[in-house]
Amino acid sequence: MPRLLITRPLPDRVIAAARESFEVTARPLTTPLDRNEMRAALAEQDAILATLGDAFSREVLQAVAEPRCRILANFGVGYNHIDVDAARAAGIVVTNTPGAVTDATADIAMTLILMTARRAGEGERLVRSGQWQGWHPTQMLGLHVSGKKVGIIGMGRIGKAIARRCHFGFGMEVSFFNRSAVADPGVPAQQMETLAELAASVDIVVVAVPGGSATRHLVGAQVLGAMQPHAILVNIARGDVVDEAALIAALESGRIGGAGLDVYEHEPVVPAALRGWENVTLLPHLGTAALEVREAMGLMAVENLRAFFAGQVPPNRV
Incomplete structure (x- = not known):
């Protein structure tokens, strides 16, 4: 199964759904990935389920010459923390979760x-x-x-x-x-x-x-x-x-x-x-802070990942 890093704790239902299709590493920390963690993830994981604050900048993406990671599935509709052009240049697909939020x-x-x-x-x-x-x-x-x-x-x-x-x-x-x-x-x-x-x-x-x-x-x-x-x-x-x-x-x-x-x-x-x-x-960034909404966001991200590794175009590619 493809290797997937989930960068921060997500609802149990989302983690369980991800484990059905991926070899999951669920990072336990609630803080964003630092640069070293992002570079390691790009080099070692097939996919990353990224969250707000995981700043996949051009600098970070270009620091890994041949990334193993092929897709960044963003948890959320906003993806300005990811340099999509730099990801595309590195051969990495980016998806998000519109509608659910x-x-x-x-x-x-x-x-x-x-x-x-x-x-x-x-x-x-x-x-x-x-x-x-x-x-x-x-x-x-x-x-x-x-x-x-x-x-x-x-x-x-x-x-x-x-x-x-x-x-x-x-x-x-x-x-x-x-x-x-x-x-x-x-x-x-x-x-x-x-x-x-x-x-x-x-x-x-x-x-x-x-x-x-x-x-x-x-x-x-x-x-x-x-x-x-x-x-x-x-x-x-x-x-x-x-x-x-x-x-x-x-x-x-x-x-x-x-x-x-x-x-x-x-x-x-x-x-x-x-x-x-x-x-x-x-307010402390409560926009989507309801369990059923966060579950819907996570499950949408997982569906984007499943589609990609099934050779299909992810439904929410950006």
Whole structure:
């Protein structure tokens, strides 16, 4: 059987499915592979089931002259931690797990919208601290979400799922920015010509584009400066899509009303400034953190591997 390295602990159901078709080495550590581990895996394994943070860069991939590894099956839809062009040049196929993550990630976007707009994190901290003195009519007044305008940056699977929740669940008006025209956004929606135009016209901006060099710092000082003073920014994409320094400056100056973040530019490092503000909701990259979702992701990765070693085109090749 082909040799497969699974780089971090995955649900038991996924490990069992992988063992049916592969000689599995299941790495027990929860941290990403370091460079030496990545180079060894490329040289010694037939396949690698890689996870977010396993940085298979051009440098790492070129360090192994004749890799034994023939496929990197990424656990997740985002694969900006893998240099796909360098992998292709080394004769290594890359796959991902789209679809399995869509609804769970959209749910986290809604969680961040509601928590930030209604000051839920701040309220919970107040109760836990023992300082809450009881209800009164002007206590912790937040932004009413129903009927507001939401602007979605990136109208792929996840962007459309967020739009459905916002429109059908909360009666929001939906606008979006996408690099290409979107014929059917799934809800009544207006496609805006520029990011600044989108940012200026909505109460909530949600970032839902893929990561990578093409979208790094897509949301920077110009976009943040165009937002309305009460508006909130939500990022469930990749951390470096938002210029974190520009976001901190916008929050510090009161230029925007708040932010809800599930991802960070230098993850897992979260700047002290972000951690210190009550109008910022911070989650530890929970986008797909539900057992059935993680099982679905892992099983999709295993199916990509099985197809490849059966001589077929993997269903989710990137």
